[in-house]
Amino acid sequence: MSTLPPCPKCNSEYTYEDGTQLVCPECAHEWSPGAAAEAGDSERVIKDSVGNVLQDGDSVSVIKDLKVKGSSLVVKVGTKVKNIRLCDGDHDIDCKIDGIGAMKLKSEFVRKV
Ligand SMILES: [Zn+2]
Secondary structure, X not given: OOOOOOOOOOOOOOOEXXXXXXXXXXXXXXXXXXXXXXXXXXXXXXXXXOOOEOOOOOOEEEXXXXXXXXXXXXXXXXXXEOOOEEOOOOOXXXXXXXXXXXXXXXXXXXXXX
């Protein structure tokens, strides 16, 4: 049992295996050992469409036309987005786009500039 890595969230050593997942009994965190080893720590890394690591304050450009939910607006391919903010969720970039306003983007549809 001592070969299991500690919990990446709370560092508990009482982790155990549940199928392919590792489980922490102290904070109930579940993760897959492969992913934990790759990330190195608990911080989530968000990458753009070509694998550049994105950070708060970066500028990106949109790589495909994106429909804005709940409106007829479209963010055109090539649109530059300044000062992005990373966030959690399916759409992991918070930003403001000229002419459209605040919206969320998926990191897979942008490219760092
Ligand atoms: Zn834990």
